[in-house]
Amino acid sequence: MTARSAIIGNHPGDRRFGRILATMDHKPGARSVHVTSSGDVYLKSRRTQRGLIARARRNLEIAVQRVGYVGDLERVGMHRFVLTPGEDRRSAVVEAARPIFGFGSIDVVESLPFSSFDHLAEAVAKRSAERVAGRTFAVRVKRRGGHEWRSPELASAVGTMLVAAGGRVDLTAPEEEVSVRVIDDRAYLVTEHHVGAGGLPLGTQESVLCLLSGGFDSVVAAWMMMSRGCPVDFVHFSLNCAQSDHALAVGRALWDTWGHGTDPTVHLVDFQPVKDALVDHVEPRLRQITLKVMMGKAASAIAEQEGIQALVTGDSIGQVSSQTLPHLVAVSEASEVPILRPLAGLPKETIIGIAREVGTAELSARAREVCDLSEGRPVATSARRPLIDRSADRVPEAVLEDVVATAKSFRLRDWSPGQM
Numbered sequence: 556m557t558a559r560s561a562i563i564g565n566h567p568g569d570r571r572f573g574r575i576l577a578t579m580d581h582k583p584g585a586r587s588v589h590v591t592s593s594g595d596v597y598l599k600s601r602r603t604q605r606g607l608i609a610r611a612r613r614n615l616e617i618a619v620q621r622v623g624y625v626g627d628l629e630r631v632g633m634h635r636f637v638l639t640p641g642e643d644r645r646s647a648v649v650e651a652a653r654p655i656f657g658f659g660s661i662d663v664v665e666s667l668p669f670s671s672f673d674h675l676a677e678a679v680a681k682r683s684a685e686r687v688a689g690r691t692f693a694v695r696v697k698r699r700g701g702h703e704w705r706s707p708e709l710a711s712a713v714g715t716m717l718v719a720a721g722g723r724v725d726l727t728a729p730e731e732e733v734s735v736r737v738i739d740d741r742a743y744l745v746t747e748h749h750v751g752a753g754g755l756p757l758g759t760q761e762s763v764l765c766l767l768s769g770g771f772d773s774v775v776a777a778w779m780m781m782s783r784g785c786p787v788d789f790v791h792f793s794l795n796c797a798q799s800d801h802a803l804a805v806g807r808a809l810w811d812t813w814g815h816g817t818d819p820t821v822h823l824v825d826f827q828p829v830k831d832a833l834v835d836h837v838e839p840r841l842r843q844i845t846l847k848v849m850m851g852k853a854a855s856a857i858a859e860q861e862g863i864q865a866l867v868t869g870d871s872i873g874q875v876s877s878q879t880l881p882h883l884v885a886v887s888e889a890s891e892v893p894i895l896r897p898l899a900g901l902p903k904e905t906i907i908g909i910a911r912e913v914g915t916a917e918l919s920a921r922a923r924e925v926c927d928l929s930e931g932r933p934v935a936t937s938a939r940r941p942l943i944d945r946s947a948d949r950v951p952e953a954v955l956e957d958v959v960a961t962a963k964s965f966r967l968r969d970w971s972p973g974q975m
Contacts, residue, residue: 584665584666585639585665585666586642586645586663586664586665586666586746587637587638587639587663587664587666587743588637588638588639588640588645588648588649588652588661588662588663588664589635589636589637589660589661589662589663589664589736589743590615590635590636590637590638590652590655590658590660590661590751591634591635591636591658591659591660591661591662591751592604592607592608592611592633592634592635592657592658592659593656593657593658593659593751593752593753593754593755594659594753595657595753595754595755596608596611596634596657596755596756597634604633606759607657607755607756607759608633608634608657608756610657610756610757610758610759610816611655611656611657611658611756612628612630612636613816614655614656614657614756614757614758614815614816615628615636615652615655615658615815616628617815617816618651618652618654618655618815619638619640619648619651619652621651621815622644622647622648622650622651623644623647624638624640624644624647624648624651626638626639626640627639631738631741632699632738635738638652645663649661649663649747649749652751653749653750653751653752654752654812654813654815655751655752655756655757655815656752656753656754656755656756656757656781656782656784656813657752657753657754657755657756657757657759657784658751658752658753659750659751659753660748660749660750660751661749661750661751662734662736662743662745662747662748662749663745663746663747664736664743664744664745664746665682665743665744665746666741666742666743667679667682667735667742667743667744668741668742669742672702672703672704672708672709672712673712675709675737675742676709676712676713676716677716678742679694679709679713679733679735679742679744680713680716680717680720682744683713683717683731683733683744684716684717684720684721684722686731686733687717687720687721687722687731687733688720688721688722689721689722690722690723690729690730690731691722691723691724691725691728691729691730691731692714692717692722692723692724692725692729692730692731692732692733693724693725693726693729693731693732693733694709694710694711694713694714694717694732694733694735695710695732695733695734695735696709696710696713696734696735696737697734697735697736697737698736698737698738699737699738699739700737700738700739700740701739702737706737709735709737710735713733713735717733732748734748752782752813753782754781754782754783754784755782755783755784756784756816757781757784757785757786757813757814757815757816757817758784758786758816758817759784760783760784760785760786761785761863761864761865762785762786762787762788762863762864763780763785763786763787763788763863763864763865763866763867763895764787764788764789764790764822764854764857764858764861764863764865764866764867764892765777765780765787765788765789765790765866765867765868766789766790766791766792766850766854766866766867766868766869767789767790767791767802767803767805767806767821768791768802768869768922769791769798769801769802769803769804769805769806769919769922770869770919770922771869771903771906771907771910771915771916771919771920772869772870772871772874772898772906773867773868773869774805774806774809774869774910774913774915774919775869775898775906775909775910775913775915776867776868776869776896776897776898777789777806777809777867778809778813778909778913778915779897779898779909780867780895780897781813781814786814786817786819787814787817787819787867788819788820788821788822788861788863789806789819789820789821789822789967790821790822790823790824790853790854790857790962791803791806791821791822791823791824792824792826792850792853793823793824793825793826793827794826794827794830795827795830798922799823800972800973801918801921801922802922803821803823803967803970804918804972805915805918805919805922806819806821806967807967807970808914808915808918809913809915810967810968812913812914813913818966818967818968819966819967820861820964820965820966820967821964821965821966821967821970822857822962822963822964823962823963823964823965824853824857824958824959824962825958825961825962826849826850826853826958828954828957828958829846829849829853829950829954829955829958830846830928832949832950832951832954833845833846833849833928833950834928836949836950837946837949837950838946839928839934840933840934840935841934841935841938841942841943841946842928842934842946843875843876843877843927843928843934843935844876844877844882844885844886844934844935844938844943844946845943845946845947845950846877846928847877847882847886848885848886848889848943848946848947849947849950849955851866851886851887851889851890851894852889852890852947852955853955853958853959854866854890854892855890855891855892856891856959857959857962858892859891859892863892864892864893865892865893865894865895866890866892866893866894866895867894867895867896867897868894868895868896869896869898869906870883870896870898870899871896871898871899871900871901871902871903871906872899872900874903876934876935876936879936879937881937881938881939881940882935882936882937882938882943883896883899884940885938885940885943885944888940889943889944889947
């Protein structure tokens with residue numbers, strides 16, 4: 556059974572996942588973009604896959620529509636979507652699809668209609684001969700359908716022809732890979748292969764609330780939760796020594812690229828009164844960890860108001876004084892809402908490397924250290940929980956309640972540079 560669905564509007568494929576949807580013109584040499592589900596999606600039960608794929612599809616549609624794609628979105632089998640942009644839009648469509656969680660690969664392919672095994676082998680060899688001449692190569696074939704031949708047979712037949720054309724076989728580290736996808740009566744030669752975002756489709760898990768600082772860590776932590784399907788809202792604590800506008804710019808950069816299909820809320824909390832109370836009532840060596848505890852309490856209160864089940868931070872064990880294991884435990888125990896720390900075991904170099912891949916590293920590198928409340932004195936690195944509790948209790952409860960009550964909440968999409 557076939558159906559056809561435009562990029563804008565209702566999608567009949569959303570409820571018929573076991574069927575092959577739509578048939579575009581399958582002309583020799585026609586190029587299209589194939590977007591394939593991630594391993595995380597493949598590993599789920601068939602029933603669970605239906606919901607994951609439906610969400611991934613919607614997010615993909617939003618992304619490619621934003622770059623001007625108005626063509627059809629064809630579903631072939633269970634895990635593959637086909638887009639047919641013109642040559643002028645193809646690269647933009649590929650780049651738009653790459654950061655969509657739930658897809659493992661994005662390939663530009665050339666159609667190879669065939670009538671027989673020999674016909675297909677000759678077509679692949681003809682289109683690949685010039686590329687592999689004088690170079691090492693490997694032929695990789697993936698096949699699905701009721702064919703009378705198997706994938707290794709096609710790879711061997713094509714390889715023999717390419718050796719005759721001047722190529723040399725190297726299955727371990729070839730200079731060129733000839734990748735062929737055969738799906739029932741269709742065949743495609745991959746001309747460009749791009750690794751997708753992988754993970755679970757964004758929006759298939761519950762939302763989390765991320766404490767956003769604007770540095771490398773918190774935005775990478777948010778990205779990692781997004782890769783597991785969790786929409787991310789943000790809370791930022793504004794201090795006189797902080798760069799609130801910068802922090803929101805980093806969060807916006809993350810969402811613009813990776814957040815298709817979500818509409819995050821930002822909660823902006825003026826935390827200067829809490830900082831002033833700390834300076835007045837808490838000894839310098841305990842101020843940093845106490846500030847972290849108070850942020851956890853405030854974020855927890857906001858999460859409960861919003862019905863969000865977990866907080867997310869960019870903490871990495873031992874990175875700074877407030878992130879030693881005893882202090883992380885103290886912050887967790889002070890929060891009514893569980894705290895997730897996806898970066899807990901990662902070194903700074905790894906976190907920065909991920910930030911580069913995410914695309915926020917350059918912007919995060921401009922962030923300044925938020926606040927040093929120690930007045931230049933040594934700070935506590937393993938204060939006991941009772942001592943930390945007593946320090947937190949010295950901050951009047953009304954101060955914390957007031958900053959939470961007066962927090963400004965708005966959609967991240969409505970923020971613009973300079974607004975703060």
